[in-house]
Amino acid sequence: MNERGMTFIVKMVTRLTLAFILLYGFYIALHGYRSPGGGFAGGIIVALSFVHIMLAFGKEAALKTLKPSRLRAIVGLAGIVLLSLALPFPWADGIPARGLLASFCDMILVGCGFFLVFIGLVTLSKSDGEVE
């Protein structure tokens, strides 16, 4: 298990910088509704932090950090909240901090989506290598 992934240096740097990358993604997403940034860019930075785990430790470690059942629950909740903000429901005007909430849900959806796209692409290239 310890042999998987990259060398010790990459794993140590990943452990040290992972929290800062996640925090920067959250900052870009939550600060973005009033200044440059936004949910899309923040979500891609959050996805990049999980891609970082996956490149350093292997696919199993990244999927263990973000379990598929938990991922499904988070994505469903964020999608429902985002749709209830976007559609003209009668209670939509009373929600406090709509912009922050919308940016946060957008960040979750984009981050999970791009992380899954990256996992799919890596799985494809792995299966290519096995066929060869």
Added chain:
Amino acid sequence: MSEINVLLIFIIASALIAVEAKDLLSGVIAIGAAGIGLSMAFLVLKAPELAILQLVVEILALIVLISATIKRDLPFSTSGRWLFNTISTFVFVIVFLGCAHEAFKALPQFGQSREIGAAAQIYVTNAATISGERNIVSAILHDRVFDSVAEFALVFAAVVGVLAVGRRNAKTHEAPHE
């Protein structure tokens, strides 16, 4: 407008290198350089939001492309060049720290906003009449949420595309032609 000309020349040169490079990894790195140049061009044209987006998407695409090409061919040239590598590393670190120092001096103070440009002034004067909202903040927020729904549709299309490609590959078991 001299910065934008320099950036355009840089983008065109790196795109030509990406087309003409012999090995795949050099081409991928040249594509990355072209994307970073485009991001800097957005920044010069006073669109920092697009610049952040272009930079982040470029990094993700670069990781995907490098992880796709790094198994195919990997030219090693690390032996016998340690003096050049060390000197170029130190020069890069010095140039990076100098540019970062200048850039942090050019940023506005924390809590202060930038001056409103000509394009932003149009939004300030016309947002209420165009969107029909009571204040400009809620107009922009409505805009933002629809924007987010469109982005989510884009990500959904990407996930469905990857699933479709993977399923075809898993079903047929075709050996890829080299």
